[in-house]
Amino acid sequence: MFSNKEEFKAAFLKKLEMMCGKSFKESSNLDQYFTLGNMLREHISTNWIKTNERYRVANGKQVYYLSIEFLLGKLIYHNLLNLGFEDIVKEGLADLGIHLDDLEEMEADAGLGNGGLGRLAACFMDSLATLNLPGHGCGIRYKHGLFEQKIVGGYQVELPEQWLKNGHVWEIRRADLAIDIPFWGHIECKEENGKLVFHHLNAEMITAVPYDLPIVGYRNDTVNTLRLWNAELSTYPIHKDILKYKRETESVSEFLYPDDTHDDGKILRLKQQYFLVSASLCSIIRSYRKGHTHLMNLHEHISIHINDTHPVLAVPELMRILLDEEGLSWDEAWHITVNTISYTNHTTLSEALEKWPVRIFQPLLPRIFMIVQEINERYCRQLWEQYPGEWEKIESMAIITHDEIKMAHLALVGSYSVNGVAALHTEILKKREMNAFYQLFPEKFNNKTNGITHRRWLLKANPLLATFISEGIGESWIQQPEQLMELHRFKEDRAFLQQLSLIKAKNKNRLAQRIKQQTGLVVDTSSIFDVQVKRLHAYKRQLLNIVHIMYLYNRLKEDSSFTMHPRTFIFGAKASPGYYYAKKIIKLINTVAEKVNHDLQTNDRLKVVFLENYRVSLAEEVFPAADVSEQISTASKEASGTGNMKFMMNGAITLGTLDGANVEIKEKVGAENIFIFGLTAEDVWNYSRQGGYNSMEYYHHDQRIRQVMDQMINGFFPEVEDEFELIFDSLLLENDQYFVLKDFDAYARIQECAGITYENRDKWLKMSLQNIAASGYFSSDRTIKDYAHDIWGIKPL
Known part of the structure; x- marks a missing residue:
């Protein structure tokens, strides 16, 4: 892009005038940030195009990583670091009286995630590109992210996260690659040319428009793609209540994790998940078809990875494409699907292993429900052959039971690999939480201990330490x-x-x-x-x-x-x-x-x-x-x-x-270099099997605990006298589920x-x-x- 700071300064000043229509003296930090961002993205685009062409020509296997979250953080300094331009740009900007830190402050944290799940996905994208691996991400372009947290009077207050209010310099809108996603309606089945054909009638269509972000590898020429889907109005059907349709459509990509304590929130979450999966799979297949005439060998060229249970609808959606659009037999479609999809489990908490009521799932996704039903019936027949007469075991392992669809079970059945994210976690899955499935599919289970990208969390976040280490x-x-x-x-x-x-x-x-x-x-x-x-x-x-x-x-x-x-x-x-x-x-x-x-x-x-x-x-x-x-x-x-x-x-x-x-x-640092305390996983398991422990005994016998517990309810905090009764009750009257005391x-x-x-x-x-x-x-x-x-x-x- 430029070999020295003088070249950079000249290019920067020219670009700023062309983009902003004002002189450098009149420009703001925001103008300067967008100027630099656009310069970098234009430079990145050359390698981005070359990377995609390299993948196309090589015709090797590629992975698509589906995640409901991608917690990217700010990208301007990260991209400068990976490109190797940070020193030239810093020095050039300094000559112009600009601090790079001030420009970085202009960039909003991308509101695409919440916690470890999303940050892990972002780290994985960075590593894929840095290791020259053909891997891309698929997510949702949330307009307001989760929320912006304010603390007012000690309480959390949620405000919309306005991360897109000034636009996002890194993204490219691909309106020509938009995809229509159907919801609601009903399925009509007809026999045509000796085959059953399914038509989705009276569906409410939502258009998924992709926004692509470049994922830049460290000091190499690889630029992978993170494709984020935006929900927009479809021109396909005519709606009687256009304002209601507009609100409901835009809400699909408005917030991460809408509140699902009521049916409206459950419907919206399920919509989001199918929206992500359907748009991503249609896009993957469309790209795949450019170099292949049929999908019989899809699993040899494509791997689709689902990050936790949120994208598990990839299993029935891929089946739908193979059955309804490609005309494959069930057995052919199932073989391809199970050998294409892999699944990471991120939790042992039952409340996080999603379950959807049939009464919500069936009307919203009628064809997908039919396919899940068929998967469940065939799978339960397999269980019956494996465990004849063991009705309780079969019921506990079924995908659909008690009018609920268990998404983790669907993932376990419909994938070729199931991994935990730490050695202990994987063993807990195998021996306890998913033991029945491990006995049935032992070859599927494996461990992949999580990692973080040291380029962001050491090289970028702690330059003093990184430089010292290099010295x-x-x-x-x-x-x-x-x-x-x-x-x-x-x-x-x-x-x-x-x-x-x-x-x-x-x-x-x-x-x-x-x-x-x-x-x-x-x-x-x-x-x-x-x-x-x-x-x-x-x-x-x-x-x-x-x-x-x-x-x-x-x-x-x-x-x-x-x-x-x-x-x-x-x-x-x-x-x-x-x-x-x-x-x-x-x-x-x-x-x-x-x-x-x-x-x-x-x-x-x-x-x-x-x-x-x-x-x-x-x-x-x-x-x-x-x-x-x-x-x-x-x-x-x-x-x-x-x-x-x-x-x-x-x-x-x-x-x-x-x-x-x-x-x-x-294990890595040695017991002398870490402070370990408390119950082990085995201890917790043993107590849980016995119904817990008696937390009230600890209240009565430990004066320290009794004093703190009493202070929550005795006026020690006079301005909030009744505020913490819920916490007091959870620890003592409800017997302290998480062993705090x-x-x-x-x-x-x-x-x-x-x-x-x-x-x-x-x-x-x-x-x-x-x-x-x-x-x-x-x-x-x-x-x-x-x-x-x-x-x-x-x-x-």
Whole structure:
């Protein structure tokens, strides 16, 4: 694009005048951002076209990754980094009096995801392109994302996420590739030329218009595609109530995860899922047909991967295409489908394994329901042959039972590969949650431990540390992250460790400035930054964290002999709009923060921060600054976690349960370089089989717990006297489903241990270095290589 900063400046100024119709002096940061973004996208487009042509000519296997979320974050600096232009552009902009950081501030975080599921998908896209693998993403272009979170009076308030209000510089609208998707109506079956033909009549059509985003590989010529579908009005049918049709159509791609506590929300979610799947599969088949005359060998050239249960309708939709449009027999279509689709399970929580009522599913998707019914009937006949007379077992494994369609069961039956996302998670699936299916299909099950892209979460998010690492071991770790293991040789180098400490201090100062800017709170950067940032859910146990903070506050107030290293507890989390309990926990965190932060007796040693609207760009400031990484989910409930990997890569020490990928982090860093506490997955399983434990006993026998519990309801927070009865009841009257009180003592002890260890600076810094060194294993490059080789059968091109 340009070989030096002078070339860049000349091109930038010319482009700005052409695009904006104004002189440089009159231009705003937003004008400058769009100018730079357009320059980069135009440059990227050349390799984008060449990449697609390379794939077409090679005629090798390609993978399409279907996900309801893609949490991309900001792309301008990331793309500059991957292209190798960041230094030239930074210097050129600086000559013009522009800071690249100011332009990056103009870019909105793409509102295409919520948490780990979406961030994982984004990391996978980055790794696919960087490894020159032919892989593309398919998602929905949400107009308002999930929501923008504001904290008002300690409560979460949801506002529309206006990430598209200024347009999105990276996307290209492909109106010529639009696809009509049918809903409602009825199916007419006729015999034509000796074959049954199905016609979908009186359907309500929604047009899916693709917007393509380039996914740029690191320092190579590969540019893959993330295709996002926008729901628009169809010109195909005439509607009597055009305004109602317009509202319902636009709502399909308006918000991520609409509230599904009522039927309208359930219908909208199911619409979204079929919209994504139908548009994506039609697009995939259309592209495939350019080089092939029939679909009999589709599975040899295409792999379709479904990221959790949201895109499971890919199974019946591919069957519909093969049966109704291609005229294949059932057996032919089923063979192709099962050998094309692979599935990642992300949860053991029953409420997250989607089930759809037949009364909603059948009228909305009449042809798809017919196909799911037929899949279920044939599958149940197979179960009957396998387990004759075992009616309860067959019923428990059926796809349709008690007037519900079980999407996880459909995924298990209709795919050739089912993977968990951490070693522990996969074993739980095989031995417990999906044991019956594992016995039936043992060859399908495998593990692929999650990973993160170190290019965003270390190279971009923590340039001070990344540069320091490169000075110590060279730059090969950027292409081969396992080379971070070379850092082990510096564990006795005091000068090296001291520099590591200085880098952490600078990152803590940066986050402290953000905290002051966002909350007005001044925090002590010499305190331990103890961080828990993730989606707010009961099993992730932000509640355990805040209960412990309340205990620390009480002890500081009442015990003058008690000493502890100053702590700054930092939270960041969104609760789903309809998740009332999670929103109560946010209110509790903010209520405790208000009391603690304004208490002159304790606030020199204890502060609590809740960072509103947690998102990727904020995370890029949080992870490099953290000292302690809170990964305290109830053992067996967190499938993997990826925040734990981002923290360790930036030198934070994990304080957590033996859950998800924490188990493998412990194996990689060694037990002496991690703080592990609490019940194991086996313990939780044993208690659960016995109906839980008696949480009231802990209330009566542990004065610390009793005091904190009582403070939730006794007027300790006078302005919100009845606010936390729901939390009190859940922990005591409803017997504490997620073992918060059971694990409290172990948690308090490990927290005390972490505080004491932190004061031994040499030991802490060695632990930090060991975590950074071991983090290379958790790169998404490793994960994607495993997927490519073991599941998808794709090779670098």
